[in-house]
Amino acid sequence: MALDFSVIQQDKSCRARLGLLHTTHGTVETPIFMPVGTQAAVKTMTPEEVKEVGGRLILSNTYHLYLRPGHELIREAGGLHRFMNWDGPILTDSGGFQVFSLGPLRKISEEGVTFRSHIDGSEHFFSPEKAVEVQESLGSDIAMVFDECAPYPCNHEYALEALQRTTRWAGRCKDAHRREDQALFGIVQGSTFADLRQKSALELVELDFPGYAIGGLSVGEPKEAMYEMLDLTVGFLPAEKPRYLMGVGSPDCLVEGVVRGIDMFDCVLPTRIARNGTVLTHHGKLVVRNAEYARDFKPLDPTCDCYACRNYSRAYIRHLIKAGEVLGIRLTTIHNLHFIQKLMQEIRDAIRQGEILEYRDKFFENYQQA
Amino acid sequence: MALDFSVIQQDKSCRARLGLLHTTHGTVETPIFMPVGTQAAVKTMTPEEVKEVGGRLILSNTYHLYLRPGHELIREAGGLHRFMNWDGPILTDSGGFQVFSLGPLRKISEEGVTFRSHIDGSEHFFSPEKAVEVQESLGSDIAMVFDECAPYPCNHEYALEALQRTTRWAGRCKDAHRREDQALFGIVQGSTFADLRQKSALELVELDFPGYAIGGLSVGEPKEAMYEMLDLTVGFLPAEKPRYLMGVGSPDCLVEGVVRGIDMFDCVLPTRIARNGTVLTHHGKLVVRNAEYARDFKPLDPTCDCYACRNYSRAYIRHLIKAGEVLGIRLTTIHNLHFIQKLMQEIRDAIRQGEILEYRDKFFENYQQA
Numbered sequence: 001m002a003l004d005f006s007v008i009q010q011d012k013s014c015r016a017r018l019g020l021l022h023t024t025h026g027t028v029e030t031p032i033f034m035p036v037g038t039q040a041a042v043k044t045m046t047p048e049e050v051k052e053v054g055g056r057l058i059l060s061n062t063y064h065l066y067l068r069p070g071h072e073l074i075r076e077a078g079g080l081h082r083f084m085n086w087d088g089p090i091l092t093d094s095g096g097f098q099v100f101s102l103g104p105l106r107k108i109s110e111e112g113v114t115f116r117s118h119i120d121g122s123e124h125f126f127s128p129e130k131a132v133e134v135q136e137s138l139g140s141d142i143a144m145v146f147d148e149c150a151p152y153p154c155n156h157e158y159a160l161e162a163l164q165r166t167t168r169w170a171g172r173c174k175d176a177h178r179r180e181d182q183a184l185f186g187i188v189q190g191s192t193f194a195d196l197r198q199k200s201a202l203e204l205v206e207l208d209f210p211g212y213a214i215g216g217l218s219v220g221e222p223k224e225a226m227y228e229m230l231d232l233t234v235g236f237l238p239a240e241k242p243r244y245l246m247g248v249g250s251p252d253c254l255v256e257g258v259v260r261g262i263d264m265f266d267c268v269l270p271t272r273i274a275r276n277g278t279v280l281t282h283h284g285k286l287v288v289r290n291a292e293y294a295r296d297f298k299p300l301d302p303t304c305d306c307y308a309c310r311n312y313s314r315a316y317i318r319h320l321i322k323a324g325e326v327l328g329i330r331l332t333t334i335h336n337l338h339f340i341q342k343l344m345q346e347i348r349d350a351i352r353q354g355e356i357l358e359y360r361d362k363f364f365e366n367y368q369q370a
Numbered sequence: 371m372a373l374d375f376s377v378i379q380q381d382k383s384c385r386a387r388l389g390l391l392h393t394t395h396g397t398v399e400t401p402i403f404m405p406v407g408t409q410a411a412v413k414t415m416t417p418e419e420v421k422e423v424g425g426r427l428i429l430s431n432t433y434h435l436y437l438r439p440g441h442e443l444i445r446e447a448g449g450l451h452r453f454m455n456w457d458g459p460i461l462t463d464s465g466g467f468q469v470f471s472l473g474p475l476r477k478i479s480e481e482g483v484t485f486r487s488h489i490d491g492s493e494h495f496f497s498p499e500k501a502v503e504v505q506e507s508l509g510s511d512i513a514m515v516f517d518e519c520a521p522y523p524c525n526h527e528y529a530l531e532a533l534q535r536t537t538r539w540a541g542r543c544k545d546a547h548r549r550e551d552q553a554l555f556g557i558v559q560g561s562t563f564a565d566l567r568q569k570s571a572l573e574l575v576e577l578d579f580p581g582y583a584i585g586g587l588s589v590g591e592p593k594e595a596m597y598e599m600l601d602l603t604v605g606f607l608p609a610e611k612p613r614y615l616m617g618v619g620s621p622d623c624l625v626e627g628v629v630r631g632i633d634m635f636d637c638v639l640p641t642r643i644a645r646n647g648t649v650l651t652h653h654g655k656l657v658v659r660n661a662e663y664a665r666d667f668k669p670l671d672p673t674c675d676c677y678a679c680r681n682y683s684r685a686y687i688r689h690l691i692k693a694g695e696v697l698g699i700r701l702t703t704i705h706n707l708h709f710i711q712k713l714m715q716e717i718r719d720a721i722r723q724g725e726i727l728e729y730r731d732k733f734f735e736n737y738q739q740a
Contacts, residue, residue, distance in 0.1 A: 040689065044696040069664065069689040077667055077685060085681045294439065297447055311455045315447060319410065319439040326414040326696050 003142065003183035003210045005030075005242045005263075009351060015234060015261030016356040018348055021057075021242055023089040023141040024181040025081065028056040030242065030263040031351075033249060033344050034091060035337055036271065039064050040074070040084040042337075043271050044330045047086045053306065053334055054341030057089045057141075059266040062134050063098035067117050067124075071137035079139030091266070092140035094131040094173075096147040096187075097215070097247070108148070110165070128172035136179045144213060145173040147187040152220040159191035167203045174207055185211040185244065192225045194232050201236035212237050213244040214262075223253065230260040251280060251343055255363050258347050259356060270340045274332035277321045280339040284368030288332065293318045300331075306338035307331075373512065373553035373580045375400075375612045375633075379721060385604060385631030386726040388718055391427075391612055393459040393511040394551040395451065398426040400612065400633040401721075403619060403714050404461060405707055406641065409434050410444070410454040412707075413641050414700045417456045423676065423704055424711030427459045427511075429636040432504050433468035437487050437494075441507035449509030461636070462510035464501040464543075466517040466557075467585070467617070478518070480535070498542035506549045514583060515543040517557040522590040529561035537573045544577055555581040555614065562595045564602050571606035582607050583614040584632075593623065600630040621650060621713055622739060625730050628717050640710045644702035647691045650709045654738030658702065663688045670701075676708035677701075 002024060009018040019030040035042045035050055038061045042050050050058065060080060065071060077083040080090055099106055099113050106115035112127030131146035146169050150162040166189045177184045186209035190196030204212060214233055217226045230245070237243055242263045248254070249267020257265060270280060277289025281301045288300060299309035300317065308317065308331035320328025350359035372394060379388040389400040405412045405420055408431045412420050420428065430450060435441060447453040450460055469476055469483050476485035482497030501516035516539050520532040536559045547554045556579035560566030574582060584603055587596045600615070607613055612633045618624070619637020627635060640650060647659025651671045658670060669679035670687065678687065678701035690698030720729035 039693045039695055040686070041695045041697045044700075046697065046700075064693075068693055069685070073665060073685065073689075076665060077683065083683075083686055085686075295443060295446060313447065313453075315439070315443065316410070316453055316455075319443075323409045323434075323438055325409055325411045326700070327411045327416065330414075330416075330696070 002179070002181050005211065005240065007240065011351055011354065011356050013357055014259045016258050016351050017261065017263070018351045019242065019263055021089075021263070023057070023183070025087060025089040025141050026056075028089060029348055031254075031258045031344060031347055032057055032264055033254065033340050034059045034264065034266040036061075036266055036268045037084070037086075038268070039068070040080060043275065044326070044333045045337075047084070049334060050086075050337070051088070053338040054345065055088075055337060057091060057264075058086060059091045059093065060138070060140065061095070061098065062092045062131065062138065063095035065092075065138060066095065066134050067119055071134045075137040075139070081139065089141040090138075091142040091264075092135045092138055092144065093246075094135065094144040094146040094187075095126055096131070096144075097149050099126055100149050110168075112146075128169040129176040132173050132176040132184070136177070136182065139179075140182060142211070143177070143182050143184045145170040145184060145186055145209075147189060147215055149216045149219070150189065150191050152191065152216075154191055156193055156196070159189075159193055159196050162191075163189040163196055163200045167200065167207075170204060170207055170209075174209070183210045185209055185213050187213045187215040187246070188233055188237075189216045190229075190233075191216055192221050192229055194229070197229055197233045198236055201233050205236065205238060209241070211242040211244060213246050215246045217245065218248045218253070218267075223256075226253070227256055227260065230257065230262065234261040249340065251340070252364070252367060252369060254340070254343060255347065255360050258351075259360055270336035271333050274336045275329045277318070277328075277332060279332050280336050282363075282366045288314050288318050289321050290318075300335050301339070304335065304339065306335050308335040308338075372549070372551050375581065375610065377610065381721055381724065381726050383727055384629045386628050386721050387631065387633070388721045389612065389633055391459075391633070393427075393553070395457060395459040395511050396426075398459060399718055401624075401628045401714060401717055402427055402634055403624065403710050404429040404634065404636040406431075406636055406638045407454070407456075408638070409438070410450060413645065414696070414703045415707075417454065419704060420456075420707070421458070423708040424715065425458075425707060427461060427634075428456060429461045429463065430508070430510065431465070431468065432462050432501065432508065433465035435462075435508060436465060436504050437489055441504040445507040445509070451509065459511040460508075461512040461634075462505045462508055462514065463616075464505065464514040464516040464557075465496055466501070466514075467519050469496055470519050480538075482516075498539040499546040502543050502546040502554070506547070506552065509549075510552060512553050512555060512581070513547070514555050515540040515557055515579075517559060517585055519586045519589070520559060520561050522561065522586075524561055526563055526566070529559070529563055529566050532561075533559040533566055533570045537570065537577075540574060540577055540579075544579070553580045555579055555583050557583045557585040557616070558603055558607075559586045560599075560603075561586055562591050562599055564599070567599055567603045568606055571603050575606065575608060579611070581612040581614060583616050585616045587615065588618045588623070588637075593626075596623070597626055597630065600627065600632065604631040619710065621710070622734070622737060624710070624713060625717065625733050628721075629726060629730055640706035641703050644706045645699045647688070647698075647702060649702050650706050652733075652736045658684050658688050659691050660688075670705050671709070674705065674709065676705050678705040
């Protein structure tokens with residue numbers, strides 16, 4: 001069995017729950033945030049550093065690895081875990097989101113998607129079967145079905161068409177999937193239409209996947225619309241299977257997602273804003289790159305115990321970033337991932353103590369949304 | 371006493387010697403290679419990583435830190451050690467080399483040099499007194515006099531003028547220098563003219579510095595000319611004082627420099643070529659960025675025990691560098707500095723065993739010069 005999930009505690013007042021996700025490369029506690037290692041590396045970090053900040057399950061991108069260095073090369077290397085020296089679990093996306101984001105560079109048919117590489121313009125074809133083949137070569141613990149993520153906003157007709165294709169493609173992925181040490185998750189689509197989210201969820205549950213992702217959210221819609229879709233969609237997903245909200249990772253959305261029954265999250269936000277000189281704190285974002293921190297010799301966050309906050313000042317980190325020194329973005333990345341992982345730890349502790357809603361209230365008392 | 375140097379073993383067949391250099395921030399063994407942390411960071415590395423690869427004494431650049439973030443800011447931070455979280459010894463150059471490298475952007479007078487910042491074009495003035503003031507603000511363990519490094523090639527008349535100014539400026543630096551926890555080294559100039567090197571060395575020794583650098587070499591002259599100047603210059607320097615060959619760090623030049631009596635070296639070469647995807651081995655350079663390593667799953671150097679070689683393949687590191695992932699240049703930097711520090715350790719062991727000339731022969735049997 002490639003994947004086993006057990007809910008070890010269900011909150012009484014909301015859908016938040018504590019779980020254990022058993023994968024081929026080990027067991028992790030949920031709710032969990034997965035750092036993103038797009039090109040077989042969490043940007044700027046070694047695997048040891050990812051673990052030190054609390055990362056346990058990472059995400060890597062099929063589209064990027066297929067194009068460079070190529071999935072065959074990674075298979076020859078002994079798979080993605082060995083290639084990148086990460087011995088914990090890995091989830092790979094299907095490439096669907098990236099391929100559909102290419103806009104004029106791609107053409108969709110029932111068979112699959114023809115697209116041009118963003119690197120060299122070369123033409124490629126991805127089908128559900130191809131997405132499975134590539135992910136089997138990579139050898140991730142959790143693979144995702146090849147889905148069509150509708151843009152926001154889109155009309156009901158387009159969203160319906162995209163979700164129906166996603167369901168048909170989910171079936172083809174399941175038929176093509178062979179690796180017994182790898183789990184394959186379905187992806188619920190349906191944009192912000194309640195009837196379509198319901199339809200998508202019910203059709204996918206029919207196909208019986210070991211886990212379900214909710215895709216097509218956090219793509220530009222208001223947060224309230226996302227929360228509404230979560231409330232609705234989670235109600236149609238089986239309680240005993242893990243639920244993964246794709247591409248969501250701002251602190252406020254993590255708290256709100258957990259309360260709505262989400263077990264897994266991924267997002268480039270913490271690592272991406274780190275490289276722009278922005279760090280996360282319990283009070284919101286702090287742009288350490290700004291001139292006001294030039295002579296500020298306090299740590300990024302005086303309450304934080306990460307490597308960056310234990311050893312360096314805002315003034316030093318600002319200097320490094322202004323001077324283009326790689327160490328600067330290493331330190332902000334370490335801080336941001338540590339912050340997110342510690343937030344998830346606090347969230348799990350609050351669920352364990354039956355106090356997740358109180359935790360949410362306290363969190364939003366402090367947190368200034370950008 | 372800011373600095374104490376003791377020769378603990380003198381080779382019988384050549385000028386190589388083993389020494390202990392005692393500074394305000396600890397004692398280091400010589401011959402030593404100093405990694406370069408131009409902008410208050412050894413590029414891509416944390417202080418812990420610098421130590422892990424064997425770095426004990428680092429160099430930082432006065433010109434760069436004066437311009438950004440500014441020496442006053444670093445003084446407010448508690449000095450350079452605290453600012454960058456490095457508790458070992460630091461040597462700062464004087465800014466002379468950088469200022470004189472600016473070409474049309476600078477104007478020389480007896481008083482000092484007017485130059486424009488390479489960052490924003492703003493005008494600045496450096497004098498011997500200013501170079502001392504800045505280095506005292508930084509609080510390095512070893513400061514350097516403000517010198518004029520003549521370009522190569524240059525004629526005898528120009529080289530004479532530059533070295534005479536360097537001597538006069540060395541005297542002014544000495545007069546201006548106040549910090550008792552910081553040592554100030556003189557710098558021998560004279561281009562590739564034997565009579566000028568002799569003159570410069572004798573005049574500086576007259577001023578009685580606690581250590582002497584040899585500047586103006588490795589600036590384009592043939593290596594044989596450099597070795598000839600070393601043979602000659604070292605003969606005029608006091609045996610009981612440390613000798614520092616500035617800006618030299620290719621493996622072959624380190625071996626040849628030690629044999630000629632040099633105790634200290636610095637160079638950006640190992641870290642700079644690392645960022646271009648080139649690594650050092652006992653057989654010479656290996657350009658891991660090249661296509662031939664795309665499917666090479668061996669370590670950078672199968673005989674090496676550095677973090678990069680213990681955990682990653684050439685194929686993976688090449689992929690990271692091609693994909694612009696920072697981890698790639700972190701790994702090549704770690705490898706190259708580890709290689710150089712291990713080379714220095716081998717050199718010190720060979721001197722200790724009275725076998726440095728045999729070590730040199732063996733080294734050049736393997737080493738392919740670029």
